[in-house]
Amino acid sequence: MKYVTRFAPSPSGFLHAGHAYSASMAYKYAMESGGRFILRMEDIDQTRCTPEFEDAIYEDLSWIGLKWEEPVRRQSDHFEDYAAVLEKLYDRGLVYPCFCTRKEIAAEVAQSANAPHGPDGPLYPGTCRHLTDDERAERFERGDAYALRLNMEAALKEKGDQPLYFEELDKGVIEADPAKFGDVVLARKETPTSYHLAVVYDDALQGVSLVVRGQDLFEATHLHRLLQFLLEFPTPQYKHHGLVSDLKGRRLAKRDKAATLRHMREEGYSVDDVRKLIGFS
Incomplete structure (x- = not known):
């Protein structure tokens, strides 16, 4: 190969x-x-x-x-590409705006003794997931800061019972468990993409067939595999190496x-x- x-x-x-x-x-x-x-x-x-x-x-x-x-591809030259992908996900009900501040999220998580945790810490509790269109329009009109979050529940529903896998070089096939990330941020008002969305898009665009990166990014592969499914992108092989x-x-x-x-x-x-x-x- x-x-x-x-x-x-x-x-x-x-x-x-x-x-x-x-x-x-x-x-x-x-x-x-x-x-x-x-x-x-x-x-x-x-x-x-x-x-x-x-x-x-x-x-x-x-x-x-x-x-x-x-x-050399610079991601900052292609923000419009990522915005277009986000718009498609938004139209499918897979992305929603979240107007919570980090302080508000931390306060809500602190109130729950059993708040679920993911690889990056406490999961977002879903406060803004069920806002009405009118409520969202009002917040947009006010100019409130926001993040665009993946609706994990809707994404997993679209996936259905179909398991998702990725291949780790030298370790074999691994079943992805993206639910552990919850409603992860895919973009913010001032930044039209996140690492997760941009890296999945760019790897597919550039035909990357083997992703070599540090072990600290292994868990992110579970989420990336779901995004590849939702966007109908090919799945490369992976090699997560030890950190120096x-x-x-x-x-x-x-x-x-x-x-x-x-x-x-x-x-x-x-x-x-x-x-x-x-x-x-």
Whole structure:
């Protein structure tokens, strides 16, 4: 099988050794299979993503010897695409506006001793799910802030009794359990998409056949499989790898300057040094 893989960083900071590991693994699968390697900029958050960090990503990936197809897709250039997908889901009753603030949601969750929890914490209690069209129109007219949430109940009803599966490389076929996420946010008033919606759309659009990413995103695959079903997108294979840690066993983060590829380069590390560090020597 010729794999089409991708590395999709957010240009909101400098890449660290963990990014180099993930990108190198995706690149290796593509090259060894005679496939293709794609680079994509997940720059949805326009307040944190900058051209400086995007340029640094190109520099760092080139430094460790990776090459990618051009042009590079920037998600911020395609907000209209995601909005169109959301509109279709909205028309099918699969998405609804939620006007609750984070404070209001936290207060309502706190009142319930048995509030259900998902991979990302307490699930949204569904306060706005049953607002009438008039109530929603009034809130829109007032200019209230809102999020667009997936109506999980409606989505599972559309799925019916049909089980959904995805294949984890080296582990086999896994049945998806998207209900654990509840009515997850797919967009906000000021941001017309979420990571979940954009990544599913872009992977399908770009023909990605193997998604290589960190183990911290494994649970999200359950939700992504449901979105693929609802949008009639193909399901790629997945490879969730272990996370790279520092010498103290802490997960690497962009805020940790010492772990960035730029800092390593400035300190005299060679490409071979970095490749040995991440296990690709």
